[in-house]
Amino acid sequence: xxxxxxxxxxGIVASVGxxxxxxxxxxxxxxxxxxxxxxxxxFVFAAGRLGQGAPPLVAAGTERILHPVANPLxxxxxxxxxxxxxxxxxxxxxxxxxxxxxxxxxxxxxxLRFAExxxxxxxxxxxxx
Numbered sequence: 001x002x003x004x005x006x007x008x009x010x011g012i013v014a015s016v017g018x019x020x021x022x023x024x025x026x027x028x029x030x031x032x033x034x035x036x037x038x039x040x041x042x043f044v045f046a047a048g049r050l051g052q053g054a055p056p057l058v059a060a061g062t063e064r065i066l067h068p069v070a071n072p073l074x075x076x077x078x079x080x081x082x083x084x085x086x087x088x089x090x091x092x093x094x095x096x097x098x099x100x101x102x103x104x105x106x107x108x109x110x111x112l113r114f115a116e117x118x119x120x121x122x123x124x125x126x127x128x129x
Contacts, residue, residue, distance in 0.1 A: 002050050003046065003050055006042060006045075006046045006050060007046065009042060010039050010042035010043050010046065011039075013035055013038055013039040013042065014035075014036060014039035014040075016032075016035055017031075017032045017033070017034070017035030017036035017037075017038070017039055018032065018036065019032065020032025020035060021033050021035075021036060023109075024108050024109045024110055025107050025108065025109070026096040026099065026100060026107045026108075026109060027093075027096055027107065029096075029109060030089065030092040030093055030096055033088075033089075033092065034085065034088075034089040034092075037081065037085040037088075037089075038085070040081070041078045041081050041082060041085070044074050044077055044078050044081070045074055045075070045078045047074060048071045048073065048074025048075065049070070049071060052070070053068050053069050053070035053071075054067055054068070054069050054070065055069065055070065056069040056070060056071070056072060057069075
């Protein structure tokens with residue numbers, strides 16, 4: 001039952017994160033990307049088995065473990081991803097606030113295109129005006 005609950009929760013968090021990431025508001029985009037990262041963390045954590053297992057220790061004199069053990073790798077990956085995701089979210093919020101302050105309170109992602117300086121003559125022909 002807990003596998004189903006975690007799977008449904010990861011799906012809901014991923015769909016809400018995708019909805020927010022496709023928004024035009026900068027803060028919604030940042031929150032949506034953070035939620036997508038959380039959904040991926042839930043998925044990786046669930047892939048490592050949710051049930052309890054014994055610690056993965058090998059007794060002295062034995063060559064293999066005879067009982068089911070917990071896999072520490074998904075837990076370590078998720079812990080690392082949480083730290084990196086939190087740092088990225090903090091940097092993204094600071095960047096969004098700086099952009100909002102520089103553009104005069106405009107928090108629309110489409111309006112930021114007009115805040116860029118115009119392209120020089122003879123520059124990249126594929127650049128947007």
